[in-house]
Amino acid sequence: MKPYYAKDNITLYCGDNREVLPTLSEASVDFVCSDPPYGLGFMGHEWDHGVPGIPYWEAIQRVCKPGALMLAFGGTRTYHRLTCAIEDAGWEIRDCLMWLYGTGFPKAADIGKMIDKAKGASREVIGTKLGRPGYSLADNGRTNEVYHDLHNPAGECAITAPATELAKRWTGWANALKPAWEPIVLAMKPLDGTLAHNAETWGVAGMNIDRSRIQTADNANGADRKGKVAAGRWPANIFLDEEAATQLDQQSGHTASKVRIEKNFGRKDESQYRIKPVPGVVKDFGDSGGASRFFYTAKASRSERGEGNDHPTVKPLKLMQYLLTLLSTPTGGRVLDPFAGSGSTLLAAKLLGRPAMGIELDEHSCEVAAARLDSL
Numbered sequence: 001m002k003p004y005y006a007k008d009n010i011t012l013y014c015g016d017n018r019e020v021l022p023t024l025s026e027a028s029v030d031f032v033c034s035d036p037p038y039g040l041g042f043m044g045h046e047w048d049h050g051v052p053g054i055p056y057w058e059a060i061q062r063v064c065k066p067g068a069l070m071l072a073f074g075g076t077r078t079y080h081r082l083t084c085a086i087e088d089a090g091w092e093i094r095d096c097l098m099w100l101y102g103t104g105f106p107k108a109a110d111i112g113k114m115i116d117k118a119k120g121a122s123r124e125v126i127g128t129k130l131g132r133p134g135y136s137l138a139d140n141g142r143t144n145e146v147y148h149d150l151h152n153p154a155g156e157c158a159i160t161a162p163a164t165e166l167a168k169r170w171t172g173w174a175n176a177l178k179p180a181w182e183p184i185v186l187a188m189k190p191l192d193g194t195l196a197h198n199a200e201t202w203g204v205a206g207m208n209i210d211r212s213r214i215q216t217a218d219n220a221n222g223a224d225r226k227g228k229v230a231a232g233r234w235p236a237n238i239f240l241d242e243e244a245a246t247q248l249d250q251q252s253g254h255t256a257s258k259v260r261i262e263k264n265f266g267r268k269d270e271s272q273y274r275i276k277p278v279p280g281v282v283k284d285f286g287d288s289g290g291a292s293r294f295f296y297t298a299k300a301s302r303s304e305r306g307e308g309n310d311h312p313t314v315k316p317l318k319l320m321q322y323l324l325t326l327l328s329t330p331t332g333g334r335v336l337d338p339f340a341g342s343g344s345t346l347l348a349a350k351l352l353g354r355p356a357m358g359i360e361l362d363e364h365s366c367e368v369a370a371a372r373l374d375s376l
C-alpha cells in the first residue's frame with residue numbers, strides 16, 4: 001500500500017488500520033503508542049462511536065515483535081472495554097497509567113435547567129458571564145457551547161434564573177464531574193521465552209527506566225549533595241500536566257526530602273533474604289518542593305497543535321516524547337500508532353529522531369498530520 005506521507009523515517013498510511021495492518025510485515029514494530037477512539041461519540045464524531053474490539057488488537061499484535069509494549073489511551077467510562085478487548089486479543093496487561101490534567105471541562109447537564117426545559121418553561125436571562133470551558137452550564141443543559149470553537153475557548157454565555165419551583169430546588173445539581181485524568185493501558189505482546197532471551201533475540205524487553213527518570217529540581221545537573229551522580233527518581237505510573245502539577249503542589253505544600261544514608265538492616269537473620277546495602281549509598285534525593293516533583297510533568301504548549309488542526313483530542317508533544325522514550329529500545333526502536341489522528345505520536349518520534357509508522361482513517365486528519373510533520 002502506498003503511504004500518504006513518507007519522509008525522514010516517518011510513514012503515515014491513510015486508511016482503515018484493519019486493512020492496512022495486514023499489508024505490513026510481521027514482527028516489524030518495536031512498540032505501539034496510540035490514542036484509539038474512546039467510544040463516547042466524542043463531540044458527535046463518527047470515528048468515536050465504538051471502542052476498538054479484539055480484531056484491531058490482534059492485527060496490531062501481528063506486526064509487533066514478541067515482548068513489544070503497547071500504550072493505549074482510554075476514556076474513564078470505557079476503559080474497561082478497551083482493556084478487555086486488548087487482553088482478549090492475546091496481550092498481557094502490565095499496568096494502568098494515569099495522565100492527570102487540569103484543563104478538562106465537565107460536559108454535564110444542569111438538572112434544574114433540564115426540568116424547566118421538560119416543562120416548556122422559559123428562563124429569564126439575568127446576566128452574562130465569561131464562559132470559561134467547564135465552569136458554566138448553558139441553557140441547552142450542556143456545557144457552554146463556546147467550547148466547540150477551539151479557536152475561541154472563552155466567550156460570553158447567559159446566566160438564567162430557574163422558571164419553576166421544581167427547577168429552583170434542583171439548581172446546583174448536575175450529572176457529571178470534571179474530567180481530570182485519562183487512563184492509559186500498558187500491555188505487552190507475550191515474550192519469546194524469558195525477558196533475557198527476548199532481549200537478545202528480538203532487541204525488545206522492558207522499559208527505558210534510566211532515560212525516563214524524574215529529574216529533581218535541586219540536583220537537575222546530575223549531582224547530589226554528596227557529589228554522586230543522581231539520575232532522578234524512578235518513573236511512576238502517573239503523569240501530570242502543568243496545571244495538575246500546580247493544583248497538586250498547592251494542596252501538598254512545600255516539603256523537603258531528607259538525604260538518607262542507608263547503613264544496615266541491623267538484623268543478622270535478614271541478610272540471607274535481602275541484598276545488603278552498600279554503606280554510604282544515597283537512597284533519597286534531598287530536594288524540596290510540591291508533591292508534583294515525584295511525577296513527570298509535561299509542559300503544555302498552545303502552539304504545538306499547528307495551523308488548522310481542529311482535531312479535538314490532540315495529545316501534548318512533551319507527554320508523547322516522554323512515553324516514546326520510556327518504551328524505546330537500546331537502538332531506539334520503531335513505534336506504530338494505528339490511530340494516528342493529527343499525528344502527535346509521529347511528531348514526537350520525529351522530534352526524538354526515531355522511526356515511526358502511523359495509520360489514520362480520516363483524510364483531513366492525515367492532511368493536518370502531514371502539515372504538522374513538515375512544519376517541524
Ligand SMILES: C[S@@+](CC[C@H](N)C(=O)[O-])C[C@H]1O[C@@H](n2cnc3c(N)ncnc32)[C@H](O)[C@@H]1O
Nearest residue numbers: 016017035047314315339341342343344360361
Ligand atoms: C482519539 S483520536 C487520536 C488523536 C491523536 N492522539 C492526536 O493527537 O491527534 C483517534 C483517531 O483514530 C482514528 N481512527 C478510528 N478508527 C480507525 C481505524 N479503523 N483505522 C485508522 N484510524 C482510525 C480516528 O479518525 C481518529 O482520528
